[in-house]
Structures are given as structure tokens and as C-alpha cells.
Amino acid sequence: MPDDRRRLFDSHCHIIDHRFPIVANQGYVPPAFPLDTYLAQAKPLGVVAGAIVSGSFQAFDQSYLADVLPRLGAGWVGVTQIPNDHPDAEIAKLAALGVRAVRFNMFRGRIDSVDDIVALASRCHAVAGWHAEIYADAAALAPHLGKLARLPQLSVDHLGMTEAGLPVLLELVASGCKVKATGFGRLQMDVAKALERIARADPGALVFGTDMPSTRAKRPFAPTDIDLVDKTLGPDLAHRAFWSNPLALYRISGL
Secondary structure (H helix, E strand, O other), X not given: OOOHHHOEEEEEEOOEOOOOOOOOEOOEOOOOEOXXXXXXXXXXXXXXXXXXXXXXXXXXXXXXXXHHHHHHOOOEEEEEOOOOOOOHHHHHHHHHHOEEEEEEEOOOOOOOOHHHHHHHHHHHHHHHOOEEEEEOOHHHHHHHHHXXXXXOOEEEOHHHOEHHHHHHHHHHHHOOOXXXXXXXXXXXXXXXXXXXXXXXXXXXXXXXXXXXXXXXXXXXXXXXHHHHHHHHHHHHHHHHHHXXXXXXXXXXXXX
16 A cells, blocks of 8 residues: 555546436536546555545436445545435435535536525535535636635635636635645646645645546546646645545545
């Protein structure tokens, strides 16, 4: 096993198994990326735990998570998408399965309003301790900073996507928001400078993930993305992003 400094928690990856429902999103149906394929690519990188994130193409299906999480075991959790009226009892069942967060895809998801996000995120936290994860251009969140900053815990995907969104993202970080250092091949920004500014604002904010299999990204994940985080942040801050920060966010102990 890699030493502790090089063990990685993959805070953002997708498992795409066509045995379970897949929904065409904006005409897109992703190719298969089953668990065995993911692990064959992730383990050599030092990945020993992580978060399986529901994509837009999985909509509100939970059956694939019910299959994959027990197969992965300790240290692995789920991030799911649910409708606004999902019953509390079903949220509790998902938490028992290993789900730790609810995701809102403002690029391709079914979001009516930020008020809906806040209401569902707050209820999920009250019922199961889940935090909320948002996939959006952070610049679009500017009008909603007050509401989002009051959530019990928020995480923003893919460094907030754009250079224009970075000031908004940093305001959210100041209120305790976490930021996924993921999807570098999707971004319209200087990634290294964004990493530096976020880590300077809060050393506990960044959580690294591979974003594999990088569906629809201009450039898929590459191992050099790990090297970029290491080189930019230095060993101590990189270790936090690779390991201790995501373990704290996803409430994982004993690894």
C-alpha cells in the first residue's frame, strides 16, 4: 500500500454500468465504465477510498449505488441525486447504504430554483447528516451567496468551472464551503493559481478527485493532474487535499 502521504481519496468519480438505468441527457449516453475498469485505473494511482458520484445520466436511480457500494466496502461512499419530495425514510435508507451527500447539477440537472436546493439540502442534512454538492459555474451562484452560505455544509464541483467564478467561490470558501479539485480538463481557468488561492483562503477547503471517466470533458483525467496538485500546493497542503480534507468532508474514520 502507498505510504500515508500518497494514499488518495478520490472525492469525485463515476461508475457507469449499463445493467442499471441510464438516461440520455441532452442526447448524450455515456459509454460503460464499470467498477472493475475504474479500479484497474485508480488503484495504481494510490486510490484506496473515494466517493462514487451520480451523474446527470443516472438521474434519480439508486440501484447502481446499491450494487457498487457494498462491493467496494469500507472507505467508499456515495453522492446521489434525489427528487425534492424524496421521503425522509428513503433518505435514511440511502444513508445506511453509505450515501453521504446530495448532488445538484445546475448544468444538466433538474433544478427549479436555489430555494429548492436549499430546502432539500437542509432536509437531507437534518435527516442523515448529508452535505450538498453543486455542479455549476460559480459565477452563476453570485446572486445566491447569502442562501448558499447558510447551508450546514456545501461543496462545489470542479473548482467552480471558470475564472469568472473564482471570486464567488472564494466568498463561499470563507463561509466554510469545500471545493473539489477535480475535472481539470473541463475548466476555463488557470488551475494552479486557483488551487493556490483556495488553499490560502482555507487549507481545509480543497478535496481532490479524478473525475474519471471524465465524461464530456475536453481532456480526460491524467495522472499529471495529481502531479499538478502536488507541485502547486507542496507536500502538506497536497496531503490535506488528497486525504485528510475529503475524509473529514465525507465523515470517514478508521482508515
